[in-house]
Amino acid sequence: MTHCALLFWHCALAALLAGGIAAAQTYPSKPVRFIVAYAPGGGTDVTARPIATRLSERWGQSVFVDNRAGGNGMIGADSVAKSAPDGYTVLVSASSEMSMNVALFSKMPYDPVKNFAPITLVSVSPPLLLVHPSVPVKSTKELIAFAKSRPGELGYASVGIGSPQHFAGELLNLEAKIKMNHIPYKGAAPALIDLLGGHVPVGMIAVVVAIPHIKTGRLRPLAVTTLKRSPSLPDTPAISETIPGFDIGQWFAVWVPAGTPPDIVKKLNADIVSVVQASDYRAMMLEVATEVVGGTPEELRKLQIAEIEKYKRIARAANIKTD
Numbered sequence: 001m002t003h004c005a006l007l008f009w010h011c012a013l014a015a016l017l018a019g020g021i022a023a024a025q026t027y028p029s030k031p032v033r034f035i036v037a038y039a040p041g042g043g044t045d046v047t048a049r050p051i052a053t054r055l056s057e058r059w060g061q062s063v064f065v066d067n068r069a070g071g072n073g074m075i076g077a078d079s080v081a082k083s084a085p086d087g088y089t090v091l092v093s094a095s096s097e098m099s100m101n102v103a104l105f106s107k108m109p110y111d112p113v114k115n116f117a118p119i120t121l122v123s124v125s126p127p128l129l130l131v132h133p134s135v136p137v138k139s140t141k142e143l144i145a146f147a148k149s150r151p152g153e154l155g156y157a158s159v160g161i162g163s164p165q166h167f168a169g170e171l172l173n174l175e176a177k178i179k180m181n182h183i184p185y186k187g188a189a190p191a192l193i194d195l196l197g198g199h200v201p202v203g204m205i206a207v208v209v210a211i212p213h214i215k216t217g218r219l220r221p222l223a224v225t226t227l228k229r230s231p232s233l234p235d236t237p238a239i240s241e242t243i244p245g246f247d248i249g250q251w252f253a254v255w256v257p258a259g260t261p262p263d264i265v266k267k268l269n270a271d272i273v274s275v276v277q278a279s280d281y282r283a284m285m286l287e288v289a290t291e292v293v294g295g296t297p298e299e300l301r302k303l304q305i306a307e308i309e310k311y312k313r314i315a316r317a318a319n320i321k322t323d
Helices: 003-026 043-059 071-081 095-104 140-148 164-176 188-196 207-215 262-276 279-286 297-318
Strands: 032-036 063-067 089-094 116-125 127-131 155-158 181-184 202-206 220-224 250-257
Touching (some): 032 043, 032 071, 043 063, 043 089, 043 116, 043 262, 043 279, 089 116, 095 164, 095 250, 095 297, 116 297, 127 140, 127 164, 140 220, 155 188, 164 181, 164 202, 188 207, 202 207, 250 262, 250 297
Parallel strands (some): 032 089, 155 202
Antiparallel strands (some): 089 250, 116 250, 127 202, 127 220
């Protein structure tokens, strides 16, 4: 390469870097859109809206939530993957569209690793293993023994095929060497109706929807499926206390399209982590049985890759398929 050509490329690179820094210094200079790949009122939506409100106040720019439901979260996620990498279109995701779907679908419209830059893990919500009071067990250990004495007889309810609750149930089958039959429902409400009625003996249900029925004694909690106990049910053990390393959780995180300038990624991370780690946001999430985390982009990427591999392993072993 000639001296003149080399000088040209150095100048071009310097201009590109200067442009990125300038963009970050003025960011955001217009409204920012948070894409939520689910309907209003769900866990991802409840996670995103308070963050959007607080960032609007902090930035003096409108931050609004755009719900794009469908395709197990892939429609909304794909719209972000194909948007301009300028920080003005942000994905607030559940774990499904960024990890679980890789294990469930042979083809996806985007690559959740290559097409996204991580910002931060926001929070984690545990599925809950629970039983109808007619089932004579009060712990995970007792349920395992009960299931082994009745192979293939027990059914467990979840909110659908490929959900975190489904994966938790199948991981329990695998790790405990038992056979409970998966009974998928279209959401928590119909699953709870049959569980409360005793039509299905065991459930894997989100903590927040189960708590009212636990308080009345209509359902009996056995364990949460995350590695640690939930602050919302501190007296309820984690399955990991019986099966070491057991860990299935529904997590929520923030992403931008790959290629977003590093300074914008850095600002988004700093401001969102500051928002979610504030006491008012933590208290709000605790009310819906969700534990706030916050962290670096590198930590989120590491979690994502580990989760993809974990769900691939479980899906292969349990023959979980959606297509």
